[in-house]
Each structure stands twice: as structure tokens, then as C-alpha cells.
Amino acid sequence: MIEKRYKEAFERASEARKEKILEVGIEEFSAKGYENANINVIAKNAGISIGLMYKYFSTKEDLFLTCIHRGCKILDDSLEEIMKSNDKILKKAERLIRTTCYHSKKNSNYIRLYNEITSERNPELAKLIAEEIEFPTSRKYITSIAQAFAKNDVRQDLDPRLFAFFLDNLLMSLQFSYTCDYYRDRFEIYTGINVDEMDDEQVVTQLLKFIEGAFTFEK
Amino acid sequence: MIEKRYKEAFERASEARKEKILEVGIEEFSAKGYENANINVIAKNAGISIGLMYKYFSTKEDLFLTCIHRGCKILDDSLEEIMKSNDKILKKAERLIRTTCYHSKKNSNYIRLYNEITSERNPELAKLIAEEIEFPTSRKYITSIAQAFAKNDVRQDLDPRLFAFFLDNLLMSLQFSYTCDYYRDRFEIYTGINVDEMDDEQVVTQLLKFIEGAFTFEK
Amino acid sequence: MIEKRYKEAFERASEARKEKILEVGIEEFSAKGYENANINVIAKNAGISIGLMYKYFSTKEDLFLTCIHRGCKILDDSLEEIMKSNDKILKKAERLIRTTCYHSKKNSNYIRLYNEITSERNPELAKLIAEEIEFPTSRKYITSIAQAFAKNDVRQDLDPRLFAFFLDNLLMSLQFSYTCDYYRDRFEIYTGINVDEMDDEQVVTQLLKFIEGAFTFEK
Amino acid sequence: MIEKRYKEAFERASEARKEKILEVGIEEFSAKGYENANINVIAKNAGISIGLMYKYFSTKEDLFLTCIHRGCKILDDSLEEIMKSNDKILKKAERLIRTTCYHSKKNSNYIRLYNEITSERNPELAKLIAEEIEFPTSRKYITSIAQAFAKNDVRQDLDPRLFAFFLDNLLMSLQFSYTCDYYRDRFEIYTGINVDEMDDEQVVTQLLKFIEGAFTFEK
DNA sequence: GATGAATGAGGTTTCATTCAT
């Protein structure tokens, strides 16, 4: 778990200001990447001085990690909303896919930020962030699949953890394909259609079939 | 298609030198990422002067793109080797998975380089690279699936391009999980096992089941 | 003479607070030197706000000067104690040396602060501080030597002021050698023994011989 | 012993340039102290770019240490010149004092730099520098005194190392008194005469008497 | 009197790129 990466002064700041700083930070980091993001720009856009920024965060890295924490919380909240239902696993998958297709624009910055993280090259940091982000998500998937397994809703020869992993791989890739430049181009190369003009319903339908088959079929 | 990003002088250089420069460049870019890679260091490690490096490439970006071109060729060659066979689609998938699991170390630099690309934030560049890399791969997958579809080897309600896309998403995610820090940690969080100590055979078996089900099952 | 460098508000503060501020200031300045000392840290450690600190002192320099004033008073008090006696000059020297050797730890902060001052590079300020510190000390030495001279206790071809100067040079160097990093290392290089493990009695004996000879011998 | 603190590129620079950089560096460091010295200013005054400065020295600290090394070499050379003679110890002392009084202006920067060092607050660094500077000097003094001791030229109850230490304390203090602001003021307070207007001959005479007595007198 | 949030100038350091030889 990432311990808090902000200083006490940040806690004391007004909600509006905290909000603004993280929003602007997420904007900058997701747009330019960690290296090219400029703290001075973030401070200016957030309407505070650079000195105050450093009263809030010791380093650029700490600001980045706090932005990630925030972005993840938002993504995890919407995941929680879906996964806590009593729907069957495939129903949940459908809702996840739909959310990705229809609402990815609203959260595009968070997703791009997440994408930025995945090429993090500091191993210790990568580990921290991975635990922060992936642990809650993975538990939700694994638990849902294990329950479905217990109820015989899915094939009995699957390994819940690996299948959760494969499922998340598909959803993660889809998320990126709706928001990140490179993945968007890749989507178009595969499908022949720009993701903005794509009939989302077809993507939903096909991916659901894919997943349904994967979880259901048993020789 | 990426037009050539090197200068004429580079073409005139000896094969050994060209080889060395790109090898060292891939090493540096994959280890540190584009921003943190140092072109002066690459020149030194490649045994040439920085001045000569700029006789070969106009900018750091051009060197990067040429390294990518080279890395992709190597990855695409091994893909070609597998896809040109007459094996059935699932057999091909199996070979792809095995290659990923068992041989990812040999090509880990290329894969990390590929991962680096996916967070490229320059839209025009992203497009160029995506076309360079994804087009050949996608054609192979789509064609294979279309052939299988024609032979009734796979379910008849699938869209070949989307299913090719989903398939590649799974394989791409797996590749990253074997080589890139963040994805390796993520793998361990899902499976509970460090990727280096994982029984690859189980991954192969489960992913194959997943894909087989996805391509086979039909309500 | 240094005019007061604190504001009226400081005079009105409680004794305990004044004490605390100067104590903490001396601690910080002597530990890190003027440039690296942080006035915000001093305020925090003294338990007052930085705003109040600036109600008490106009600038960092003023706080520094007030700390010096305080440190010097303490050192001068212990000097006064020794010099006011009716002992002969060599007896006084012995007591000074013993005080330096045996009690330097108690006053080490003040001595390090004094050392910091000696590299002051603002000429006007240097002059002010020198007068503040050196004048009282020098008078005591000069007077004592002049009295000894009058009583024929010391050689009759000495210049009291220069001999006072040389004497203080020896005592000052010894003080630094017991408290300041660089001078402590220097001491060990000369004597071969770490100052903390040195038999102080030998230092006392030898330095006394040195001084006694210097003041007594006459061709 | 300080290992070299410059990079290879510095060795390859022309003698004139190396000279210039160190000269300008010593000037700046001795005038403003380590903290307030500005590397950009040094680079500009030395006629090179800041980038090149960092090709020569990894950090400000390294430049500082190399300047010290250079300054010490010059001071040590002139000491060597005096100490290698066959003169008796008191004759050597006389020459040292005269050099200090008459020629201290020429080397004033080096001496101020030396003064700066003595308030160094990084213990490891202090140790390195002390060994670099004090070791050669101390050996010369100790050896000379030991030889004089063997020849019965000095009192037989002295400890050569401690007396060498006291002797150097006197000479060091005198050096500072001729060159460093604070010590110059202190000198005037003790003697009543500004060091620039002082009759050096009197200082020489008196200090020689002091030292002669110290080394000769024996109860 | 007392607070501490806020400022912003200024310093060190990096590295892609140029160009004289």
C-alpha cells in the first residue's frame, strides 16, 4: 500500500484546492507523461505558487503518486459500484465493457495516467503502485469468478486467478484502446474503424461473446 | 509506414556498426525509457562519437524510431515464423503463448521497447509507429482467423477483426507480464506467484482454454 | 559594539522564550553554519511561528547576531571568572587551558558559533562582531600581561599587546581543536591521537611549558 | 588523501584553461564562501559555459575540492622551499613569519580559502581535506623539531608533535590575521594598529621572541 | 500578540544538439 505521499500542509488545504491541484496534476501527467510534466506549470495552472506546491509535496514524484492515488480511487469506485451487485459474472462483465466503451471519455485522463504508470521503470515504485492499483481490482475479479465457480456458473476446469487475470487484460486493453493515442491507432488498424466512430454496441457484443465462450466452454 | 529516419551516412556504415548502434540504443531505451535515455551514452557505448551519431540520425527521436523499427522486425520475424504454418488457429495460438512464456527473456528488450511506445504521447508519431508495428501483426491474425472462419473451425458469429484484436490483447498483455516491471508485479498480484517461478505450463494451459472457449463456444 | 539587533517585541517576550529562541538558534547555526541554517526550522524548534520570529528579528542576520551576542556573553563570563582572580599570569593561563580541555564540550556550540563567525565575509559586519567579541577578551589579556610586566613577572622585552595576541591565538586554536570538525582532525594529524582519547593533562603540561617559556625566557 | 575530484575532460583541457578555472574558482570561493559562491559566475568569469564546467567537474563540491587542492599545493610549495633548508629551527620560523607578513597579500585568496575550509561542517569532507592539507605541513614541522631536539637545539622536555602543533597554531593565526576580515579586525583590536599599517618587523621580532622562548626555556 | 500559508527569485544540474577541426 502506498503510504501518503503528501505533507501535512496538503491535508490542511481547502477541499477545492486539493481537488484543483490533483485535477491539474492528473491533466498534466496524463498529457505529457511523468518526465515531461512540469511542476511549475502544474502549480501555475492550479493557481498556487511553486513554493506552496513544495509545501504540499516534497518532490515531483510524490505529487505524481498522489495524483495516481486519486485517479485510481475514482476508477476503483466505479468498479466497486459494478462489482458489488449480485449480477452473474457475465452480466458484470457486460456492464464493465459498456462502462469502458461509453464512459471512457469522462475518465480518459485517469486511464492515460494509468497507462503512463505501466511503463514505470523504477522497480520499487512500480511494485508500490501495482499493489495500490491492482490489488483491489484483482480481488474483486477473483472473488466474483470464485463465486461463479462455486455456483457452477462457469466452467469447472478454470483457475480463477488466471482467468481473472485474462479478463482484466481484455478490459485493460479495451480501456487503453478508447483513450491512449497509440492504442487508439492500434484499434483502428485491427478493426478498420476509428474508435470514436465505432458502433460501441458491436464491440460490446463481440467482446461479451469472447468472454462468455472463454468462461463457459468446456470440452 | 515509417519512412526511414536515418541519414544516408547511416546506410553507408558497416553492418557491424549499424547493428551495434541499434543494439545499444534498444538496450538503453528499453532500460530507461525514451526521456531518460541519453543519446551521448548510447554513442559512447556503441563506440562512436556523438558527432558521428548526429551524422547518422538527425535527432534523438529519429534514433529511437530506427531502434523501434529494428526491434519490431525481430519480433515480427518470430511471429511470421509461427503464423506462416498451416497449423490450425488454436495450434498457432498455443505456439505464440509458449514462445511468450519460454522465450520472452531473449527478446525482453524489444518487448520493453514496445511497451515504451505504447505510452507515446505525440499523436502523429503514435500513428506512424502503430502502423509500422501493428499492421503486419494484425493482418496475420485477421487472415488466420478469417481462414479458420471459412473452414468453420471457429464459431460463425464472430467478427474476425475484433476477435483478432481481442486475441492480440491477450498475447500482448502476457508479453508485458513476462518482461515489464509493472506488469510483472501485476501478474504476481493476480496469480499469487512470481512470474519467474511460475509453472509456465499452467499459464499455457489456462490461456489456451480461455482462447479455445472464446473461439469455439456458440450459444 | 553591536547595537541591538532585535526588535522591541523581543524585549517584551518572556525570559523563557527569549532563552529558548537563542538556545535553539545557537544550536542550529553552530551545527549547520549561517548559510545552511534555516530560520523556519529555528522558529519551529523554538516553539514559535515564523511570523512571530519576524516580529522579533527583522532578518536572519539579526537573529544570527543576537545569537552570537548571547554565545559570547557566556564565553566571556567564564573568561571573566578566571581573569578577575589575583593569580599570576601563568596560573591564569593554566586555568584557561584546563577549562578549554576539560569543559569544552559544555560550551561546544558557542565555540563552533564563534568559529563560524571567523569566516564572516561581510567586512562591516565582521568589524562589528570582532569588536563585540574580541575587545573584552583582549582587554583582559592585555591588562593581565601589563600587570605582570609591571611586576617583572614576565620578560621585559615583550610587547604586551602582541603577546596577548599570541596567547589568545594559542588558546583560540586549542578551543577549535576540541570542538570543530576540521580542527579536530588537524589535531589528530599533528598529535597522532584523537582529541577525545587524548590525555588532557599532557596537552595542559606542554602548552603551559610553551607559554611559560615564551613569557619568561630572555636572552 | 583526496582522490582526484575532476573528470577526465578537465585533464584534457589546456593548461591555460585549467589555470584560469581554478584561479577564478579560488577567487570566488575565497571571496564568498562555499555556499554563496555561484558556479555559473565561476564559469562565466573563466570564459566557459556552465555545461562545460559540468563536463569538468561533477558537482560544485568537486570544483571546490579541486580549487582547494590547487591552493594548498601553492601554499605547501612555499613552505617546502623554506623547510627543506638546513637552517636551524628558529631561523626557519623566522622565514615563515616573514613570508606570512610580507607576502601574504600575494596568496591571500589561498589563505582565505583555507580559512573557509576550517569551518567545513561535513565531517567526512573535513577529514579528507584536513589530511590533504595538514599532513604534509605537520610532517615538515614535526621533523624539523625532532631534528632540533636530537641536536639539543631545543629544550629537552618538549613533545615534538604538540610543539609542532602549537607552532603551527601561531603561524596559522597570523596568516589569517593578515588576510581574513574578521581576523584582521581582531588583530587591530589586540595591537591597536591596522594590519596594513603595522610595522611588520615588530610582529616578526615579537613573535620570534615568543617562539624562541617557548622552544628554548627550560626550568 | 500570534499564526502559518504563501511567495518567487535564484541556484545547481542535465543533456540534446552544434560545429570547428
Add this chain to the structure above:
DNA sequence: GATGAATGAAACCTCATTCAT
């Protein structure tokens, strides 16, 4: 063709000082 010395813009970060409350 080949070298590598040289450049300088730009980024991160510190801390003395101010001022509204």
C-alpha cells in the same frame, strides 16, 4: 568520414520574507 569540446535552455527545488487574519 570522424571527433568530442562546447553550448545554454530549462527543470527541480530551497528558503528568507511577507501579510492577511
